[in-house]
Amino acid sequence: MLKLNNICKTFNLGDINEESIFHGVSLEVKDDDFICIVGSNGAGKSTLLNIVSGKLGIDRGSIILNGEDITDQVESQRCKKISRIFQDPSLGTVPSMTVHENLSMALNKGKKFNFSLLIDKKNESLFKESLKILDLGLEDKLEVDVSKLSGGQRQSLALIMSALTDPRLLLLDEHTAALDPKTSEIVMAITDRIVKEKKLATLMVTHNIDHAIRYGNRLIMMHRGQIILDVSGEEKKNLTKEKLLSLFKDVSDRSLFS
């Protein structure tokens, strides 16, 4: 479904701050892949998501989504096909707008802005049905401003919003990192349910090793702009925290000398 072919990316080319991050990274994501992405700070995890979402362009290589070459498409052209949720709950929703308005905005993503679309009540039952699966009572808060919701409720709303237009790919960038442990568990369980129900191919960056082990069918580890580990199937199911940490030590030690 998604193919990254030989991606090269250098920041601040020709500048004193020049930093070459990717030198020919390739990755193939299948339709039913839920991939957890782990790795050290500065490994390039968010940059990878920025490249897939179109927030950042690349210097060389190509990006193919369901057979379509999207390499030269900007973020706004990709946003109907690719949804993204960030660490900061306020980035995925508009706090000054109501739950209903946020959902209307998400449903009309990619369409020309028209205020009447935001207040159109015809999708109310669709919104209520979608919110019900969260089991957070948000279906009774359609007219409440999002700024009045908790961080967990906002991230859950962002998840519903991101799946509303049936994207082909979901990008989760440490989307539970700003939540307390209990809420983070709830949001992860909701994430897993939505990913499975909507059959979304998903790339999830996380520093939470427990989540990386428990969720998804595949795990990749990044280090210094390289994918140094890619496990799936039984191998992923059998991963333990200790095994993953020791694999990380092995492969990062090896990459220091390669």
Ligand SMILES: Nc1ncnc2c1ncn2[C@@H]1O[C@H](COP(=O)(O)OP(=O)(O)OP(=O)(O)O)[C@@H](O)[C@H]1O
């Ligand atoms: N827009 C940018 N301009 C310049 N350098 C950047 C930019 N974005 C990322 N970088 C650099 O690229 C490298 C990788 O950053 P990135 O944010 O992708 O790492 P990460 O793996 O997500 O790290 P963390 O786990 O700490 O969030 C870092 O050295 C960072 O400073």
